Amino acid sequence: MKLLVLSRKPGIYSTRRLREAARIEGHGCLVVDPLRCVLHLENGAARVRVAGEDVAGVDAVIPRVGSYAVEYSLAVVRQFELMGVPVLNSSAGIALAKQKWASLQTLAASGIPIPPTSMMRFPTHLAATIENLGGAPVILKLLRGMQGAGVMLAESPQAAESIMDTVWSLGEDILAQKFIAECRGRDVRVLVVGGEAVAAMRRTAKPGDFRSNIHRGGAGEYVELTPAICEVARRAAATVGLRVAGVDLLESREGLLVLEVNSSPGFQGLEEATDRDIAVEMIRSAVKMVEERSGAEKVGGRRI
Ligand SMILES: Nc1ncnc2c1ncn2[C@@H]1O[C@H](COP(=O)(O)OP(=O)(O)O)[C@@H](O)[C@H]1O
Numbered sequence: 001m002k003l004l005v006l007s008r009k010p011g012i013y014s015t016r017r018l019r020e021a022a023r024i025e026g027h028g029c030l031v032v033d034p035l036r037c038v039l040h041l042e043n044g045a046a047r048v049r050v051a052g053e054d055v056a057g058v059d060a061v062i063p064r065v066g067s068y069a070v071e072y073s074l075a076v077v078r079q080f081e082l083m084g085v086p087v088l089n090s091s092a093g094i095a096l097a098k099q100k101w102a103s104l105q106t107l108a109a110s111g112i113p114i115p116p117t118s119m120m121r122f123p124t125h126l127a128a129t130i131e132n133l134g135g136a137p138v139i140l141k142l143l144r145g146m147q148g149a150g151v152m153l154a155e156s157p158q159a160a161e162s163i164m165d166t167v168w169s170l171g172e173d174i175l176a177q178k179f180i181a182e183c184r185g186r187d188v189r190v191l192v193v194g195g196e197a198v199a200a201m202r203r204t205a206k207p208g209d210f211r212s213n214i215h216r217g218g219a220g221e222y223v224e225l226t227p228a229i230c231e232v233a234r235r236a237a238a239t240v241g242l243r244v245a246g247v248d249l250l251e252s253r254e255g256l257l258v259l260e261v262n263s264s265p266g267f268q269g270l271e272e273a274t275d276r277d278i279a280v281e282m283i284r285s286a287v288k289m290v291e292e293r294s295g296a297e298k299v300g301g302r303r304i
Pocket residue numbers: 115139141145146147148149150151177178179180181183184185186187210211212213248250259260
């Protein structure tokens with residue numbers, strides 16, 4: 001098969017591993033920067049051109065959409081969908097995962113346990129909201145943050161107010177969330193591939209931090225995939241509409257809570273912590289998706 005990985009960074013670990021895994025599995029693999037894709041809509045047909053040439057004959061697309069130029073990257077993924085090419089994660093799923101509040105709404109609506117979370121836009125609503133979340137300290141998250149950037153711990157209502165005022169004055173939104181104190185600096189990252197949990201690691205923050213993101217210096221270690229972890233991760237990914245997802249969980253006193261669902265999870269830390277070949281799992285999942293949709297047409301001039 002001919003697989004196309006959409007990635008802005010061909011050199012990073014996850015992209016390199018995907019290319020390698022495709023080769024090992026006997027498939028062709030092209031890595032294309034979505035921003036190098038020129039999109040055409042004309043006469044009812046959708047086309048993608050790279051370096052002046054129509055992209056044709058692609059069996060499946062594996063989108064890896066980071067935090068830069070999300071809109072454009074999503075337009076590229078959607079273009080392939082219009083062309084009838086199976087994509088491992090849909091543009092709709094990726095778009096939802098990129099919106100923190102909308103994802104939490106969707107998870108909550110499906111009965112998936114999340115930490116109590118609030119959003120507001122006036123300082124006058126703050127005191128009662130924090131009270132309702134169990135009082136300070138309280139977690140604050142910029143709606144547009146990721147990899148731990150934009151996640152803060154406000155030690156007092158005054159601290160929360162000054163942070164929120166600053167964010168609001170910049171025209172940004174921010175949510176307030178109950179600080180699950182027993183999980184300070186620890187969470188579980190689960191990788192879902194093909195709709196099922198395939199590996200998990202416990203992440204521990206570097207000393208002094210409450211955020212366990214690997215990008216913030218957190219360390220990962222193997223953790224067993226219990227039926228409870230598998231079930232909540234599988235449901236969270238499915239609810240957001242993703243075949244491939246990195247689901248962040250807190251092991252609270254009351255049970256597992258979903259923090260967020262990431263649509264393009266890096267997997268270096270996870271492969272190192274678990275010895276699982278995540279890249280091969282993802283390639284196999286893409287191939288399986290194509291086989292399941294074997295009637296689907298290939299790239300090229302399909303009418304919308
Ligand atoms: N409500 C919370 N209680 C305790 N720790 C939290 C809470 N929310 C986030 N954290 C910590 O902060 C980290 C980053 O939060 P997360 O919601 O996953 O945002 P990001 O998109 O930046 O990764 C988590 O991995 C976890 O360690």
